[in-house]
Amino acid sequence: MSNLYELPADLPVPEDDGAADHLPGRRAPHVELLGTAGESVALDALGSGRSVIYIYPLTGRPDGDLPQGWNDIPGARGCTTEACDFRDHHGELVAAGAVRVFGLSSQDDEYQREVVERLHLPFAMLSDLGLRLADELNLPTFEADGMTLYRRLTLIIRNGVIEHVFYPVFPPNEHAQQVLAWLRENPADR
Numbered sequence: 001m002s003n004l005y006e007l008p009a010d011l012p013v014p015e016d017d018g019a020a021d022h023l024p025g026r027r028a029p030h031v032e033l034l035g036t037a038g039e040s041v042a043l044d045a046l047g048s049g050r051s052v053i054y055i056y057p058l059t060g061r062p063d064g065d066l067p068q069g070w071n072d073i074p075g076a077r078g079c080t081t082e083a084c085d086f087r088d089h090h091g092e093l094v095a096a097g098a099v100r101v102f103g104l105s106s107q108d109d110e111y112q113r114e115v116v117e118r119l120h121l122p123f124a125m126l127s128d129l130g131l132r133l134a135d136e137l138n139l140p141t142f143e144a145d146g147m148t149l150y151r152r153l154t155l156i157i158r159n160g161v162i163e164h165v166f167y168p169v170f171p172p173n174e175h176a177q178q179v180l181a182w183l184r185e186n187p188a189d190r
Contacts, residue, residue, distance in 0.1 A: 004060045004080040013170050014075030019140035020153055020167035028157050029136035033104070035124040036113045041102070043133070044160055049099030050188055051157045052179055053126075055139070056082060056105050056172075057149040059115045067145035075152045076144065078172030079105070082152070083119050085176040090122045093176065096183035102126050104133070106149060140167070154179060158188065 028044045035041045043053075059079040060066045071077050083103055086093070093101055104126040105112070112125035128134075131148060134141055140151040153167040154175065164182065169175050 012074040014168035020165045023165045033126040036116045051100040052098045054154040081173035089176040097188045
């Protein structure tokens with residue numbers, strides 16, 4: 001069992017392999033995902049303004065083990081700390097122009113609800129069990145313990161178009177602050 005709230009000091013840093021270079025400027029696909037409040041969220045119909053969707057591999061639980069070798073996979077470890085960073089900076093993200101913030105993984109909706117409750121998240125998590133968004137946008141994934149999981153990345157969607165992509169994301173426990181800095185440096189009224 002690992003402490004999910006602290007990152008090991010020697011985590012391998014993910015390298016930019018170009019797997020997200022094709023995303024800026026693309027329209028958000030018509031993919032509807034179940035949110036933790038029971039709502040269906042259509043990514044191509046998020047409305048006006050900026051939506052921040054941070055995509056991550058999987059959130060561990062305090063009573064469970066992470067996949068074997070998890071700390072050795074560049075970019076895998078840190079989903080709980082990333083969620084906490086988005087929680088802690090949620091108000092600032094909204095003040096800087098994020099109309100909506102979502103977390104997204106391939107974990108099921110029940111699992112996601114537990115994460116929202118345990119971590120006291122002020123935003124919804126989205127469940128993409130079938131990796132439909134990965135198929136529609138050719139998003140990067142990896143294999144661990146027989147599971148196909150998302151590589152960590154963040155989409156900024158504005159008025160139905162992918163405006164900006166953060167990839168690779170590191171360190172995950174400071175990523176909301178990276179998004180916040182970008183939102184402040186790139187106001188939507190430009």
